[in-house]
Amino acid sequence: MKISLQLKLGQQLTMTPQLQQAIRLLQLSTLDLQQEIHQALESNPMLEVDESQDADGSDASFDNDSSESNSQSDSGKDKSSNNSDDTGDSFAEQSSSDASYEASGDESHWEDSIPEQLTVDTNWDDIYQNSYTSGSPAPDNDEFESRDAASESLQDHLLWQLNLTTMSDTDRLIAMAIIDAVDANGQLSASLDSILEGLQEHLEIEEDEVLAVLHRIQHFDPVGVAARDLSECLLIQLNQVPETMVNDAIRNARTLVKDHLPLLGNRDYAQVMRLTRLKEPELRDAIAIIEKLDPRPGADIAPSSATYIVPDVFVTKDPRSGRWRVELNPETAPKLRINADYASLVKRSENSTDNNYLRDNLQEARWFLKSLQSRNETLLKVASRIVEHQQGFLEKGEEAMKPLVLHDIAEAVEMHESTISRVTTQKYMHTPRGIFELKYFFSSHVSTAGGGECSSTAIRALIKKLVVAENPRKPLSDSKITQLLEEQGINVARRTIAKYRESLSIPPSNERKRLV
Structure with a gap:
């Protein structure tokens, strides 16, 4: 070499x-x-x-x-x-x-x-x-320091109320275990069986005792906290109405929340009216009351910090x-x-x-x-x-x-x-x-019937405009939105419309149905 x-x-x-x-x-x-x-x-x-x-x-x-x-x-x-x-x-x-x-x-x-x-x-x-x-x-x-001030958590808020509540030592331990299992939205994240099983290692208690303490915590502020599901959360809030103020609309709302909440969530109003024998005005009044309730009572106690x-x-x-x-x-x-x-x-x-x-x-x-x-x-x-x-x-x-x-x-x-x-x-x-953000101004294009191009951001804006102007009784389906855009010279596939609609957090047509 x-x-x-x-x-x-x-x-x-x-x-x-x-x-x-x-x-x-x-x-x-x-x-x-x-x-x-x-x-x-x-x-x-x-x-x-x-x-x-x-x-x-x-x-x-x-x-x-x-x-x-x-x-x-x-x-x-x-x-x-x-x-x-x-x-x-x-x-x-x-x-x-x-x-x-x-x-x-x-x-x-x-x-x-x-x-x-x-x-x-x-x-x-x-x-x-x-x-x-x-x-x-x-x-x-000060601009180099953190702007996020320490805020009270939901657990802190509930423990503060617990300290002001008269309870036995055993009930207080049960209450602390329940509060520890409450998530940020206020819903109970663990089952009563698992909570009871964890407590029985140190205490001799029965399920009825845990259930009694749970009912007391559910009436802490905010009302409905520590509920096991959505139906129980809304029902607790409805039961807070004094009996002297209860009317037919509130009674109907309780029935809907207790027995027909899944059908109500799917906007199947015809089936709900058939099962409950309610007229459309009565159903509308009951739904108006339910919509005023808070499905996530704990979310407002410790809101997410603002980003400047x-x-x-x-x-x-x-x-x-x-x-x-x-x-x-x-x-x-x-x-x-x-x-x-x-x-x-x-x-x-x-x-x-x-x-x-x-x-x-x-x-x-x-x-x-x-x-x-x-x-x-x-x-x-x-x-x-x-x-x-x-x-x-x-x-x-x-x-x-x-x-x-x-x-x-x-x-x-x-x-x-x-x-x-x-x-x-x-x-x-x-x-x-x-x-x-500067990246917001960048978007892909979709071909138009005239041979031009249309921005995906513009298409999202058109979808939002069509949904706002739709008939609440008969919301526009993705296929109908596709047809309306084609009439304006914009050729978009139905699955693309569905993707854009989901990116705008717009629910599908069956979930947008309303009683006028």
Whole structure:
């Protein structure tokens, strides 16, 4: 075997730590990004919050012609390296110009013109700043703390009432075992036999004793808690009505809940009226009373914690020009800059420990700020393209939503689809029609009779509109909805209609039937 030296020329993408940081910042949500910035400020002495500039002090907004050239200059390298992730190429290209990007504030790189065909106004106030700034003043420290306050659980609520109730020691132990078996909705999750079997290991008790304690707990607040099934839960609530106020409607409601609840759940009103010998007005009054009852009495005691959403992008319509304006939320991140005093201490020719520490932190600070800037640029470019494509939704609603996939936006901004996926995940847009995740504006398409395309989101909106306008006595079946959409030129299979209907939490036609 002969040993030889060979020279080869090739290309490869290297995932440097700086590139990994840029990609990671790109996919962070707003709250996660704030925490990341907070940690960077604490760990890197070269970074500081720029409190000298007002959040709205810079008004460098651009018109329709001001977003695409930057899209091309910042991401023109995205399509290289043998179909590799274009985000990496974009950030790698930015890293090559780090030496020329100094605190002197050279902004010639960002002053390219934008093609005129873009019909969306874009505000770059929060991106192109003098020095190393990004975003707005630092948020209060409270924003980095958890907003979820500790709430009382259903078990705590029941135990509190138990402590105020006079009971023997044995009954109290039985009550605690029953309360422990109550789920979050207030229903008993274990059978009486299993509870009795567990208690008999320590107590000499009979089933009647457990049943007596169960009945007492079922009248705790909320009434109907610890019920063994839905029928018992509703019947307990109906039995709470004082006898002086009981009328025929309440008696009929008790009969329906006790003996005919499955038929009532299936909307088989004809069979119910035949078995109970009730007239339609009497059945309607009884159903009205049942619908006011709470099938999950424990759910309101410890409601699920609210999730707060901070929009990353604001979309508004200029009343004078009629154009849609896209701008970053200035509250999503504090304005950062390099600490000039510490940066001046770095001596290029000295290799002492202190100087190396300052030099390393200065380089890390520069990369962090460039990663933040690149994140804002990419987010604004993608949001602008989405708004340009979905202006019909902003003006007319869901029925005007157009089909859109990641590839369409990726091609428009000259980036890879994986980059668009990162940008649109956990990023939110505030529009006049509400706050939506950027992924909401992407949907598949369905062919129309005229050869066009219709968005699946628009089809869902049409299904919801048809169901709202249907006759409650004769709800529209999935086949009928398919036929009505075909009359509008939209060809959708019945199983597709069923899938869309279920995604909207709309029950089937037999469960939507009502007595008018």
